[in-house]
Amino acid sequence: MNENRRPAGRKAPPRRADRFAQQEENEEVEGQLEGRNAISEALKSGRTIDKVFVADGDTDKGLQRLAAQAKEAGAVVVPVDRRKLDAMSFTRAHQGIIALAAAHEYVTIDDILEEAAARGQAPLIVICDELSDPHNLGAILRSAECAGAHGVIIPKRRSVGLTATVAKASAGAVEYMKVARVTNINSAIAELKDRGVWVFGTAAEGSIPMYQADLTGPAAIVIGNEGSGLSPLVRKNCDVMVNIPMAGRISSLNASAAASILLYEAVRQRL
DSSP states (O other): OOTTOOOTTOOOOOOHHHHHHHHHHHHHTTTEEESHHHHHHHHHHTOOEEEEEEETTOOOHHHHHHHHHHHHTTOEEEEEOHHHHHHHOSSSOOTTEEEEEOSSOOBOHHHHHHHHHHHTSOOEEEEESSOOOHHHHHHHHHHHHHTTOOEEEEESSSSOOSOHHHHHHTTTGGGTSOEEEESOHHHHHHHHHHTTOEEEEEOTTOSEEGGGSOOSSSEEEEEOBTTTBSOHHHHHHOSEEEEOOOOSSOOOOOHHHHHHHHHHHHHHHHO
16 A cells, blocks of 8 residues: 555645745735726825736727826836736726736935935946846845945836835835836936936946946946846946956856845945
8 A cells, every 4th residue: 555645535735836836926916906996096096006907909988098097197008908807817807907006116316316315425226127027126126225225227118117026025125225117218327327327237248347347436237137138228328338257157147146246346345
C-alpha cells in the first residue's frame, strides 16, 4: 500500500508557487473599480485613476461621458472588447467600464524640487523610462527612499503605475517617496535641465564609469526599460551617459539593482 496516497475526495494543498501566484493575482486587482457609479464617485472624490478600460463600440452617451471625465482627470482610457471586461471583472457587473486606481497620490516635478529645497539639499531624482515590472518600480522606490532621494518620475503611458503590487514591493516606501507621473519623459527631462538639474543616463556603453560622474550637484538618474534600456530620444537628451563597471560574465543588471547602485554612489559622493 502506498502510504503517500492521498485519501479519496481530498484535494492536494496548493503548491507554494501556486499560492504565491494567487497572491500576486489578488494584489494586482486591489484598487480595481467596476461599474459606472463606483467610478463616477471616485472621480468626484478626486481619487487618482491610473487607467480606465471601456467597452469598445458602446454608443451609450453616459458611458462615453464618464470615459471623457476620466481622461480629463488624467487617466489613460483604453477601449477593449467587452469579453475582456468580462474576464477582468470580479463583480460580473462592470456595466461596460473598469478602472484601476493608484495605490498612492502622484505629485508634480515642482513638488519634488520643493522637497529638495525644504531639506536644503541638491535634488536627487530617479527617472524611470517605461518600466513595465511592478516589482522593479517598487524596489526602486524603496532604494530611492532609503538613499534620501527627493522623488521618482514615471511616464503616464507604457509604464506601470502605483499599483498595489508596486506599493507592496516598495515595503512602504510609496508612502514617503514623491512620485510624479508625466505625459512625456523627454519634456520632463527638458524641464529639469532648464532648472539646473544634470541628467545622467545609464547604459552598458556609457561614456564614463559612474565613479567619474559628479553626482554631488542637482542630479537625475535615468533608468531604462527592462528589455530595451533607454529609448533613443531619452538617451540623446541625457547630459551624460554613465556605465556601471561589470567584472562578471553577465553584461547587465536588473533595473532596480542598477538604480540602487547609482543612488548609493550619489550618497557616497554627498557624504
